[in-house]
Amino acid sequence: MKTQWLYDELAALDLAVRLALVAQLGGRAVFTTSLGIEDQVITAVIGTERLPIEVVTLETGRLFPETVALIAETEERFGIEIRRFFPEEADIEAYVEKYGRNGFYGSVEARHACCHVRKLKPLARALEGAAVWVTGLRRGQSGNRAATPLTEFDTERNLIKVNPLADWSIDQIRAFVEEQAVPVNPLHARGYSSIGCEPCTRPIRPGESERAGRWWWENDEKRECGLHVPDASDDSAIPSRS
Numbered sequence: 597m598k599t600q601w602l603y604d605e606l607a608a609l610d611l612a613v614r615l616a617l618v619a620q621l622g623g624r625a626v627f628t629t630s631l632g633i634e635d636q637v638i639t640a641v642i643g644t645e646r647l648p649i650e651v652v653t654l655e656t657g658r659l660f661p662e663t664v665a666l667i668a669e670t671e672e673r674f675g676i677e678i679r680r681f682f683p684e685e686a687d688i689e690a691y692v693e694k695y696g697r698n699g700f701y702g703s704v705e706a707r708h709a710c711c712h713v714r715k716l717k718p719l720a721r722a723l724e725g726a727a728v729w730v731t732g733l734r735r736g737q738s739g740n741r742a743a744t745p746l747t748e749f750d751t752e753r754n755l756i757k758v759n760p761l762a763d764w765s766i767d768q769i770r771a772f773v774e775e776q777a778v779p780v781n782p783l784h785a786r787g788y789s790s791i792g793c794e795p796c797t798r799p800i801r802p803g804e805s806e807r808a809g810r811w812w813w814e815n816d817e818k819r820e821c822g823l824h825v826p827d828a829s830d831d832s833a834i835p836s837r838s
């Protein structure tokens with residue numbers, strides 16, 4: 597794979613150097629943050645090191661107030677702008693007309709339709725023209741993410757996707773935020789290990805996976821919102837390292 601050299605380079609580096617290298621790959625680099633604890637670690641490094649990586653978030657309209665407040669707090673703390681991408685009003689109106697505002701509880705199809713208009717379409721706008729997409733995905737978050745690579749090529753979006761925390765443990769994440777005094781969502785301390793939209797997130801119980809509180813009513817191991825598609829084998833659009 598042509599991403600192998602990048603993977604090999606990143607694997608040997610610490611987070612700040614990983615992100616500095618990613619920022620130098622060329623083209624627009626975008627980091628999408630949900631303001632979760634992993635994403636706060638990446639934002640802290642981008643802000644502290646003044647790296648040329650745009651920080652964006654998907655303001656779905658259904659976020660917890662604590663999450664919305666953390667956006668502003670994080671901007672203030674690190675002196676950066678977190679660009680908000682909102683759903684289109686017409687899309688929300690059409691969704692509510694068809695399924696009802698909370699229609700996502702009714703079926704997987706209705707849930708996917710909600711994530712599509714509130715997350716996937718804004719994400720497409722956020723990544724328009726981007727060459728690199730940075731995420732806070734981590735292998736330990738769930739069985740579904742256990743094989744998350746450090747780098748992959750997203751053929752659907754035609755860009756390099758970098759998951760610089762893929763090999764970090766939750767203990768490493770917690771140690772980093774404590775040492776660096778990184779602001780985190782107060783919901784984490786109330787049992788919310790993974791935080792998404794308010795109506796679709798609950799605290800986890802002892803022994804559950806970190807993402808078990810997301811769309812908990814769906815009895816499906818692959819509960820995801822569709823933002824993160826599986827790695828693709830065709831990475832021919834990635835330039836080889838000379």
Ligand code: SF4
Pocket residue numbers: 656658700707708710711712714715792793795796821
């Ligand atoms: S997480 Fe829930 S509220 Fe948020 S976009 Fe998906 S279905 Fe809609």
